[in-house]
Structures are given as C-alpha cells and as structure tokens.
Amino acid sequence: MFYRENGQFKTSYRADQQIFPIRQDRVAIALLLVVAFVVVPLTASSYLFSAILIPFVIMSLAALGVNILIGYCGQISLGSGAFMAVGAYGAYNIIMRVPGVPLVVALILGGVCAMLFGILFGLPSLRVKGLYLAVATLAAQFFADWMFLRIKWFTLDNASGSVAVPDLTLFGLSLESDVAKYLFCLVVLALVALAAKNLVRGAIGREWMAIRDMDVAAAVIGIRPMYAKLSAFAVSSFIIGLAGALWGFFYLGAWEPSAFSLDISLKLLFMVIIGGLGSIMGAFFGAAFIVVLPIALNQGLPRIAGLFGHQITTTAASHAELMIFGALIVWFLIVEPHGLAKLWSTGKQKLRLWPFPH
Amino acid sequence: MKRLNLALACAVVAAGGALTATGAWAQAQQYMPVLSYRTGPYAPNGVPIADGIVDYLKLVNERGGINGVKLLIEECETQYDTARSVECYERLKNKNGGATVVQPWSTGATFALTEKAPTDKISLVTLGYGRSESADGLIFKWNFPLAGNYWVGADAIVQAIGKREGGLDKLKGKKIALIYHDSPYGKEPIPLLQERAKMQGFDLQLLPVAAPGVEQKATWLQVRKDRPDYVILWGFGVMNSTALKEAQATGYPRDKMYGSWWAGAEPDTRDVGEAAKGYNAVALQNSADHNAKVAKEAVEKLYAKGKGTAASKDEVGDVLWLRGAMSSMVVVEGIRAAQERFGKGKVMNGDQVRWGLENLNLTQAKLDALGFGGVLRPLSTSCKDHMGSYWARIETWDGKQWKISSDWIQADEQILNPMIKSHAAKYAAEKKLTPRDAADCEK
Numbered sequence: 113m114f115y116r117e118n119g120q121f122k123t124s125y126r127a128d129q130q131i132f133p134i135r136q137d138r139v140a141i142a143l144l145l146v147v148a149f150v151v152v153p154l155t156a157s158s159y160l161f162s163a164i165l166i167p168f169v170i171m172s173l174a175a176l177g178v179n180i181l182i183g184y185c186g187q188i189s190l191g192s193g194a195f196m197a198v199g200a201y202g203a204y205n206i207i208m209r210v211p212g213v214p215l216v217v218a219l220i221l222g223g224v225c226a227m228l229f230g231i232l233f234g235l236p237s238l239r240v241k242g243l244y245l246a247v248a249t250l251a252a253q254f255f256a257d258w259m260f261l262r263i264k265w266f267t268l269d270n271a272s273g274s275v276a277v278p279d280l281t282l283f284g285l286s287l288e289s290d291v292a293k294y295l296f297c298l299v300v301l302a303l304v305a306l307a308a309k310n311l312v313r314g315a316i317g318r319e320w321m322a323i324r325d326m327d328v329a330a331a332v333i334g335i336r337p338m339y340a341k342l343s344a345f346a347v348s349s350f351i352i353g354l355a356g357a358l359w360g361f362f363y364l365g366a367w368e369p370s371a372f373s374l375d376i377s378l379k380l381l382f383m384v385i386i387g388g389l390g391s392i393m394g395a396f397f398g399a400a401f402i403v404v405l406p407i408a409l410n411q412g413l414p415r416i417a418g419l420f421g422h423q424i425t426t427t428a429a430s431h432a433e434l435m436i437f438g439a440l441i442v443w444f445l446i447v448e449p450h451g452l453a454k455l456w457s458t459g460k461q462k463l464r465l466w467p468f469p470h
Numbered sequence: 471m472k473r474l475n476l477a478l479a480c481a482v483v484a485a486g487g488a489l490t491a492t493g494a495w496a497q498a499q500q501y502m503p504v505l506s507y508r509t510g511p512y513a514p515n516g517v518p519i520a521d522g523i524v525d526y527l528k529l530v531n532e533r534g535g536i537n538g539v540k541l542l543i544e545e546c547e548t549q550y551d552t553a554r555s556v557e558c559y560e561r562l563k564n565k566n567g568g569a570t571v572v573q574p575w576s577t578g579a580t581f582a583l584t585e586k587a588p589t590d591k592i593s594l595v596t597l598g599y600g601r602s603e604s605a606d607g608l609i610f611k612w613n614f615p616l617a618g619n620y621w622v623g624a625d626a627i628v629q630a631i632g633k634r635e636g637g638l639d640k641l642k643g644k645k646i647a648l649i650y651h652d653s654p655y656g657k658e659p660i661p662l663l664q665e666r667a668k669m670q671g672f673d674l675q676l677l678p679v680a681a682p683g684v685e686q687k688a689t690w691l692q693v694r695k696d697r698p699d700y701v702i703l704w705g706f707g708v709m710n711s712t713a714l715k716e717a718q719a720t721g722y723p724r725d726k727m728y729g730s731w732w733a734g735a736e737p738d739t740r741d742v743g744e745a746a747k748g749y750n751a752v753a754l755q756n757s758a759d760h761n762a763k764v765a766k767e768a769v770e771k772l773y774a775k776g777k778g779t780a781a782s783k784d785e786v787g788d789v790l791w792l793r794g795a796m797s798s799m800v801v802v803e804g805i806r807a808a809q810e811r812f813g814k815g816k817v818m819n820g821d822q823v824r825w826g827l828e829n830l831n832l833t834q835a836k837l838d839a840l841g842f843g844g845v846l847r848p849l850s851t852s853c854k855d856h857m858g859s860y861w862a863r864i865e866t867w868d869g870k871q872w873k874i875s876s877d878w879i880q881a882d883e884q885i886l887n888p889m890i891k892s893h894a895a896k897y898a899a900e901k902k903l904t905p906r907d908a909a910d911c912e913k
Binding site for chain 2: 162270273274407
C-alpha cells in the first residue's frame, strides 16, 4: 500500500538509472543516513561506539571489498585477512616513516599497498578457478602472516613484532573520541559504498559479473579476462586494505600479526555468503550477523535465562552462544541460500503487493 | 551450583544494569570486572587462572572486604580473542561506578587495552605478561607488570643454567636453543637472551614454532642435529605438551629444558606425566603450593561452604590458580594502599587505585598475614618502577606435580633496567609521549 511506485514516472534516462529509482527507497535511505550520521552520534553510549558500531562499520567495509571479488567477480578468496594486514601495516609504516604525512593519505596509501599485494596474488586467478583459486589465495594469507612476523623492517624493528599507532588527528583535530572515530569510519564507509555501487552498476561491474557467470562466454563477447579479474582483485583488495588500516588504527590501536589471521579471512567469507553474494546491501547484513549477533547473544542469554528465574554462568552462555550462532547460520543458509540480502528483497517484493497479493 | 553466587551477581547486574547502583548497592562496593577465557583453545590455562582470581576476590569479601568495602565481581568471557576482550572491557568499564583496574590475561588484549587505558583511567595489572618494557612507570603510567616480566624470567633461566654449569663464565661456547611460540609473546625474551649471549659468550639458536604449535617435527629435527646443551621453551597452551612429547621422541633430556612460566603449569605437563619428569620452568614467582595459607583458607572459607569457583577443590593451590589469586591479591592491596591515603572504607576511583598500585609496599609480614608467605617475595613499587621485583625461582616437574627446585634468583638489574628504559623510550617516541615528571607522580 505504502511501498508502491505507481505514478512515479521517469522522464529522463538519468532519472531511470539512479541507484534508488523508487521514491520510498530514497526516503528510507535518507532517513537511514540521518540516523547514522546525526541521531546515533547524539544518543549512543561509548560502549556502543567502541565495542559494536566501530567494528561493525569497519567490518562492513571489509565485507564490501570481499563481496566485489567473490560476489561480483566470482573469484573465491581466502586471503582477505592478508589484504587487511597489508593495509594496516602499510599505513602504519607510512605514518611512522614519513614525517608529517596526513592520516587520510597514510590510510589511502595503505589501501594502495594492499591493492598491489592483491594484484600480485590475483595473478594465479588467470590460470586456476574456483576451489583451486581459494587454495592459491590461502598462500597470500600464510605469506602475510610470515612476512609480518619475520621481516622486522615492517614492524620498525620492534623486537616483539607488535606495533602501536600514534594519536590520530585530522586537519589538526583530534580523532581520539569514540564519536569522532565512528564518524570518520562511517564517512569512509559511505563514500566507498557509493563508489562500489556505481562501479558494479557500470561497465566494469558488468564485466566482472560476466566473468563470474561464464568466463568463456565473456571472453567470446570481447571481455578481457585478465583485465576484468585483476581489476576486481585490485578494487577489492584496496577496499579490504583500507578496512584493515581502519581496524588497526581506529579499533585496536596496537596489534600483533595474529590480529589478521586466517580466522578473520574466514569470518569475512562467511559474512558475504550469509549476507548475500553479489549484493552491496549483503555486506552490511553479513557484517551485522557476524559481528553483532554473537555479542547480542552473549549479553542476551543471561538476561533471558534471568526472566525464567535461571542463572547461567559465563561459560554456559559462551557455549550456548556458539551453538545458537552455528544453528542460525545453518538455518539461514537452508531457508535462503542467496543470503540475507535476498530475504530482504523478497520482503520488499511482498510489501509492494501488500495488502492485495494476486 | 558452585558458581551460583557469581552467576547471581552477574544476572542481577545484567538485569538491573547500572541503575540498580542506588538502593541496596549504595553500600560502598568496589567494582571488579574479570576478563576470563573459560572457553576456546586456551581454556585449559584460562579456567584455573579465572578460578584463582575470582576465588581470591570472594575470599576478600569473606574476610570483610577492603576496610569494609566489599568487592562486586563480574566475569566476562573473552574466548582469548582480542576483539572480544576489547568488547568485554568496553562493556564493563562504566558499569557500577566504573572499573578501576583490569587484568587482561592475554598479550593481544594487553596491547590493545594499553592504548585505551590512559583515556579511561583504568590500570592494567599484567602479572608476568604483556609488554616487558611497561615496567617503566614514567612512560607506561597505567601498566603494571607486577612481580616480574618476561625478561626477568629469561634472565633467571640463564642464571640457573649458569649455576648448574658452575658459574656464568662456564657458559662460554655452550649452545642454547630457544624454541618459541611465533608471536609477540614468544619473541619477548629474545632481546634479553641476545644480550646475555653477547655477555656470556654462549651461542643462541632461535627456533620459532608457528602458532598454535602442534607441528614441531622440523624444529626437533634441528635439535637432534645440533644437540644444543640446553633448550629454553617459550610456549603456550598445546605447544608445551607437544614439545615435551617431541623431546621424548627425540631423546632430548627433559632436565635440560627450561620453560617460561606459561610453560610451567599443570595443564602443560599433566598429559605428558612421567615423560616430562625433570623438566624445569621458571616460576615467576609462585609455583604450585597446596599448603599455602591462602589456599587452605580458600578451601575452608569457600569450598567447604560450596562457594568455591573451581569445579573441584583439588585445583586450589595449582600453579595457575595461585597465579590468579596472587594477581588479585596485588590488585586488592593496591586498592588498600590507595584507601590508606585517600580515605579508608571509601570506593576508590581510577587515579587513586593507580596511585595505590604505584606505592605498594608488601612486606614479608603483610604477605604472611595475607596467606602468601612463601608464595612470593616482598614487593614494592614506585612511580618509576611498576614491576616491583626482579626475583624468580626455578620449578621442576617430578612426574606428578611441580616443585620448587632452586633458591631465589635475582635477575640482573644492570642488564634489565637499560633495556626497559630504551624499549620504553622507543615506544614513547613512536607515540609522541612525554615521560611523567615528579609532580605527576604525586597525583
């Protein structure tokens, strides 16, 4: 009834091709942005910022990058943690070694380091496909783990191999408060999400999808596989590297190489699979599912048990959290193998017909 | 139902949130968040530590609190995951009047929280782990690696080996291999051992083992080939028992192996049993002591009434249980010292607790009264020295339990202090920090 595009006529190509052609969607997105940029900073507590919102925003960004590679271009990668690590250590080295370099420049150059690293480890994709490529990208993960543990130059010769970043400032303003950190990460996420959405709608995104759906056919109609695959690796690892730099600088502050272990690669892979392959929206759903849900379960279970007059220990809550989380993953994948994003669009479709389904 | 009390506290706190801080809670309570890992890959270590921490805090409440101030204990499960540890820290830091001191019990979490603690005014008490250079209180204002750090442990091992050989000068030309967990934790002793190798003229061989450390065949092949005179084992969790089994398979004498304190507790050797007999580890400063007064008191006042935290009272007095209890004890004594200056029977804030931890003076008489006589040596800290003690002992596994096998060994301050200073200065330069001055120390 409310969600219906009847009467919204498009009179130009421009209007027809905008990201959100339906007015209701535009209003919803505008409201969402207002909430994210204005309401949340005014109302959220410091716990919400530093423990939930900042990791959620950064992981959404990383999942977005992974989704471009896996969801749009069909190149399965298990090296996302490595790209994050390269981004983080790259930005760290630039900010420590180049005096007076602005934070934004260091972060972007960190992303560029990850991009080069991604292109290098994307080369095998020209020869191997599918699961074999996943194994090849796993090499990137182990290589990065080894590199940051072994090569002392990257960690500024710190004996233990752990690094700490100096205080964050932007144009002379301190970015040390939780709100400032959150807003900075959110701005980066919004800009990157907009750019990514436009990329995947454009010629290059269509090339990626053509390669994903059938690379031989794509090559026949004149798409260069090498260019398409490596550009997907480049864009994706740039975004993941940027997310890694933010994770190190804005969330952890100081880290050891194990902060970017295989564990984080797998988490990112789960995010895009559960969120929805080949969907920008899916990255957000996936990140919310993997980052926020375990914490919500961990805090919610004792309360729910408390309502029924039971007490559970932290150990029991932690075990229950893992079990429920695992069961939910399986359940979602059975109910909707195309991920949460697909559920969302099905819901939207139903809403359009409501209350008169035919 | 042994954890009923704690769970009750958790549930009430969770259900009521911070609002309930009025009313019944208004009677002064010092909030004590506990980060623990009772699940996840390192749970075998995490469980006894957490039990020790919580048991001692409960014991303080049984004794009547700190000058009447009861402790409000709340656990949070981190699964030994850095991100989850940070989440727990953020979740608990402002509850119930605010946390004043946190024990992270993980290297990764210590690194991340070191960056957050100064803004939150929360002291990080890291007994024997974390950054070794954080002993420099002029730069690490909020870090307290009390009662020894990794460098103290490594130096004590070198001295113990030297003594066994009949003097440190006899180490010249010997081969010592360091088998270490390939992580910041495992690399911590390297600078000190290199310094010692230079001084004493022994040959230091570095053999990293990739985490988690179940694959050590190549490492032990190297040991078999080179036959080092001694092996120092800087492992964690499953890596330790694997190393001991590999040593047995290689035929390397276990009594020539010296472990770090993370490699010297019951979970590391119990499964290996007799095969680990003779294996040594550095005790920083406690070992297992089931007859310690504090252990007996815990059994009597908590376990006899069904209030204990551990699944069985046999765990009380084990190496890691005692370590957890010792860690809680210094925290509580820090608060007590703060109360003596800022008002007895009052709840202390972050700055005050930090001052207390900086001005600890645990004499032998005090330790005896607390039930820790023989567990650790007297300890005193200052604004400059956040470690408070350079002493350690060597403990040996006799096939069934850990026993102290050496006198007290004092790590060489002449070597350690310049290292702590230079590493801390490097951190300060990277972070653009200025060291604290005398006026700041009084605050």
